[in-house]
Amino acid sequence: MSLEIDLAVALRGRTMATLKATVEPGAVLSVIGPSGGGKTSLLLAVAGLLDAPFTVTGTVTRDGTDLTPLPPERRRMGLMFQDALLYPHMSVVQNVLFAVPRREAGRRLTRAERRARAEANLARVEMGHAAARDPDTLSGGQTSRVALARTLASAPRTLLLDEPFSALDPALRAQVRAFVFDLARQDGLPVVMVSHDPADAEAAGGQIIEIRSCQAG
Known part of the structure; x- marks a missing residue:
C-alpha cells in the first residue's frame, strides 16, 4: 500500500x-x-x-x-488537523461513529456493526472509558486521541x-x-x-x- x-x-x-x-x-x-x-x-x-x-x-x-x-x-485519506474539530453536541462515541462508513465490501453495515467499530477504535486509543462523555470535558491529549480514533474509524x-x-x-x-x-x-x-x-x-x-x-x- x-x-x-x-x-x-x-x-x-x-x-x-x-x-x-x-x-x-x-x-x-x-x-x-x-x-x-x-x-x-x-x-x-x-x-x-x-x-x-x-x-x-x-x-x-x-x-x-x-x-x-x-x-x-x-x-x-484520513486527515488529522491541529484542531480536533469534535462535534460539541455529540458524545465521544457519537463523534467516532459519525466517521464509520455506512457501506463496506458492497453491503450496508448495521447500526450495531458501526457502533462496535466506533467503540473498538476508542479502545485502541485507550479512550473506551470516555465513550459517553461530552467532548468539552476532555483534556487536550484525550481530545487528540478521540480525533485519532475518529480518523481510523473511517477506514x-x-x-x-x-x-x-x-x-x-x-x-x-x-x-x-x-x-x-x-x-x-x-x-x-x-x-x-x-x-x-x-x-x-x-x-x-x-x-x-x-x-x-x-x-x-
Whole structure:
C-alpha cells in the first residue's frame, strides 16, 4: 500500500511548492518548514481538497492506482488537523461513529456493526472509558486521541497529519505522537505529516523533506 507523490502546487500561475516522494506502508514522510511555506497546501493537494486560486499538477498514486482523478471521498485519506474539530453536541462515541462508513465490501453495515467499530477504535486509543462523555470535558491529549480514533474509524488507506500535535504541551505531544505512529504502523498506513517542528519529524523516524518556499501556506 505504498504511496507515491509527485505534485506541484501553484498560486495564480506561480509554483509555490513541490513534493516528490514514496511513502511505504507504516512509514512516515515528514514535510517540515516555516509557516507560509506551502506545507498545508501540499497536504490538501494530496487529499484532493485544494481549490482555486491554487492549481495542482502531477500525480498521487497508491499501489499503482492513480488517485488524481478521484474526488476526495474516494481517495480514502484520513486527515488529522491541529484542531480536533469534535462535534460539541455529540458524545465521544457519537463523534467516532459519525466517521464509520455506512457501506463496506458492497453491503450496508448495521447500526450495531458501526457502533462496535466506533467503540473498538476508542479502545485502541485507550479512550473506551470516555465513550459517553461530552467532548468539552476532555483534556487536550484525550481530545487528540478521540480525533485519532475518529480518523481510523473511517477506514483510511493513507493518513495525513497537519500539525496535529502543535497545540499540546511537550509531554502530551510525545504521548499522542506515539499513539499515532504506532497505530499507523499496525494498520500499515503510509503517513504524510506536515510540521514546523523538527522534533515531530525526528520522532517519526522516516524520510524528512524540508519545504523552503514562502509564497503561501
